[in-house]
Amino acid sequence: MSWGFLRDLMSGVNKYSTGIGRIWVAVVFMFRLLVYVAAAENIWKYEHDEFECNTKQPGCENVCFDHFFPVSHIRLWALQLIMVSTPSLLVVFHVAYRENREKHNQKLYRNPGKIEGGLLCTYLISLILKTAFEIVFLVLFYKLYNGFKIPHLVKCDIRPCPGTVDCYISKPTEKMVFLYFLVATSCLCILLNLSELSYLIFKYSIKCYLEKYMKKQQ
Amino acid sequence: MDWGALHTILGGVNKHSTSIGKIWLTVLFIFRIMILVVAAERVWGDEQDDFVCNTLQPGCRNVCYDHFFPISHIRLWALQLIFVSTPALLVAMHVAYRRHEKKRQFRKGDQKCEYKDIEEIRRQRFRIEGSLWWTYTSSIFFRLVFEAVFMYAFYFMYDGFRMPRLMKCNIWPCPNTVDCFVSRPTEKTVFTIFMIAVSSICILLNVAELCYLLTKFFLRRSRKAGNSKQQPNHENKEETKQNEMNELISDSCQNTVIGFTS
Numbered sequence: 001m002s003w004g005f006l007r008d009l010m011s012g013v014n015k016y017s018t019g020i021g022r023i024w025v026a027v028v029f030m031f032r033l034l035v036y037v038a039a040a041e042n043i044w045k046y047e048h049d050e051f052e053c054n055t056k057q058p059g060c061e062n063v064c065f066d067h068f069f070p071v072s073h074i075r076l077w078a079l080q081l082i083m084v085s086t087p088s089l090l091v092v093f094h095v096a097y098r099e100n101r102e103k104h105n106q107k108l109y110r111n112p113g114k115i116e117g118g119l120l121c122t123y124l125i126s127l128i129l130k131t132a133f134e135i136v137f138l139v140l141f142y143k144l145y146n147g148f149k150i151p152h153l154v155k156c157d158i159r160p161c162p163g164t165v166d167c168y169i170s171k172p173t174e175k176m177v178f179l180y181f182l183v184a185t186s187c188l189c190i191l192l193n194l195s196e197l198s199y200l201i202f203k204y205s206i207k208c209y210l211e212k213y214m215k216k217q218q
Numbered sequence: 219m220d221w222g223a224l225h226t227i228l229g230g231v232n233k234h235s236t237s238i239g240k241i242w243l244t245v246l247f248i249f250r251i252m253i254l255v256v257a258a259e260r261v262w263g264d265e266q267d268d269f270v271c272n273t274l275q276p277g278c279r280n281v282c283y284d285h286f287f288p289i290s291h292i293r294l295w296a297l298q299l300i301f302v303s304t305p306a307l308l309v310a311m312h313v314a315y316r317r318h319e320k321k322r323q324f325r326k327g328d329q330k331c332e333y334k335d336i337e338e339i340r341r342q343r344f345r346i347e348g349s350l351w352w353t354y355t356s357s358i359f360f361r362l363v364f365e366a367v368f369m370y371a372f373y374f375m376y377d378g379f380r381m382p383r384l385m386k387c388n389i390w391p392c393p394n395t396v397d398c399f400v401s402r403p404t405e406k407t408v409f410t411i412f413m414i415a416v417s418s419i420c421i422l423l424n425v426a427e428l429c430y431l432l433t434k435f436f437l438r439r440s441r442k443a444g445n446s447k448q449q450p451n452h453e454n455k456e457e458t459k460q461n462e463m464n465e466l467i468s469d470s471c472q473n474t475v476i477g478f479t480s
Contacts, residue, residue: 003220004220004223007223019315022311022314023311026307026311029223029227030224030300030303030304030307031300031304034220034223034224034300035296035297035300037220038220038221038296038300039292039293039296039297042259042292042293043290043293046266046267050266050280052276052277052279052280053276053277054275054276054277054391055276152280152281152284153277153281166276166277166391167277168276168277168280168281168391169280170266170280170283170284171266171283171284171287171290172284173284173288173289174284174287174288174289174290174293177288177289178293
């Protein structure tokens with residue numbers, strides 16, 4: 001069980017997405033998942049080992065690391081990727097459920113390009129949830145770490161550290177660069193979700209309006 | 219999710235590329251991604267652990283390492299490979315869009331549609347002309363830009379492509395100027411030069427492909443302006459031969475690269 005599982009699930013979702021939805025899937029795979037696995041994971045791999053405090057007091061490093069990094073950036077990043085990808089499964093479940101229920105009409109969604117009725121509602125809900133999760137995680141990152149900067153040095157005075165002790169974080173610049181990259185791709189994904197949402201709402205409102213107008217005419 | 223997944227995605231684009239594009243893809247996978255995964259990652263694996271400074275002062279090593287290596291070579295390469303591979307997705311999306319349109323026509327029962335079934339649409343190879351030509355050419359242009367930007371970033375960040383054995387560091391909290399020793403500098407220099415060389419080859423391939431596409435475009439235009447109506451069969455025969463050549467090269471590329479995915 002690894003990221004490959006998520007990738008396979010998402011490929012299934014792709015079939016019922018709009019064009020913007022497919023761009024979103026491509027951005028998530030290439031710029032978030034692949035960057036995470038190929039580059040970011042290794043930067044944070046030895047973060048605890050390489051976190052060094054200017055003291056020989058046993059336990060001080062552990063306590064300070066735990067205080068400054070309650071949840072590691074890389075774990076938050078992984079959680080964000082999982083939570084943001086999951087709402088798309090609602091669409092897959094909806095299709096499977098409907099096709100299972102109406103067994104006499106096996107291929108209910110013969111034309112995956114057309115999203116209508118109940119499937120449209122599910123799709124819109126999944127878009128709203130995706131956007132909400134993205135924003136929640138960005139805010140969480142910001143609040144937990146006081147912005148997206150990673151300092152070289154943090155001062156720690158928690159017991160058992162004697163007085164105030166200087167603690168040095170490993171690879172702060174590299175971590176900061178990748179954090180900014182994460183924020184940028186997150187914002188891009190939020191933009192894509194919002195534009196897809198507006199596009200779908202606009203398209204189907206126009207369609208409804210036209211249908212009503214045609215009925216009135218008749 | 220790993221480089222193998224990228225291979226699957228780009229493999230689909232391979233079918234619609236020119237011969238030079240297929241060579242570029244092979245060079246990318248064998249001489250860049252494979253070298254990165256199999257060799258380079260191991261060379262840089264212990265870079266901070268074995269970065270040793272001549273001091274017992276806690277924190278000095280961390281600070282000096284961060285100063286001299288703001289972004290590790292290996293990460294820059296990984297980013298470069300991801301960015302350079304991304305424009306090919308533009309082509310993949312365009313092809314998928316075209317297929318979608320053909321399928322829609324087919325389902326509507328359009329008599330203009332020449333396909334017998336959906337499978338034939340899926341298997342069909344589109345020629346690089348019309349709007350696909352523009353998408354393909356822009357993707358090559360973006361590839362070139364990304365390659366050049368990353369090569370410049372490397373040169374700028376590390377003052378050239380050599381890895382020195384010794385670096386002098388006097389950033390706080392290091393007491394005075396401290397000698398810091400990089401692990402495996404020669405091996406790292408060799409791999410850096412190798413990756414830069416292969417990057418340059420890829421740039422040359424992209425430039426050649428761009429020139430080839432532009433030449434083909436202008437030739438086609440001048441033929442259309444001239445009397446191409448007189449010999450339609452000859453032009454078709456030439457293009458079928460090109461298609462067959464492309465298929466042969468594509469098959470041999472698939473065979474060389476297929477053992478790579480793991």
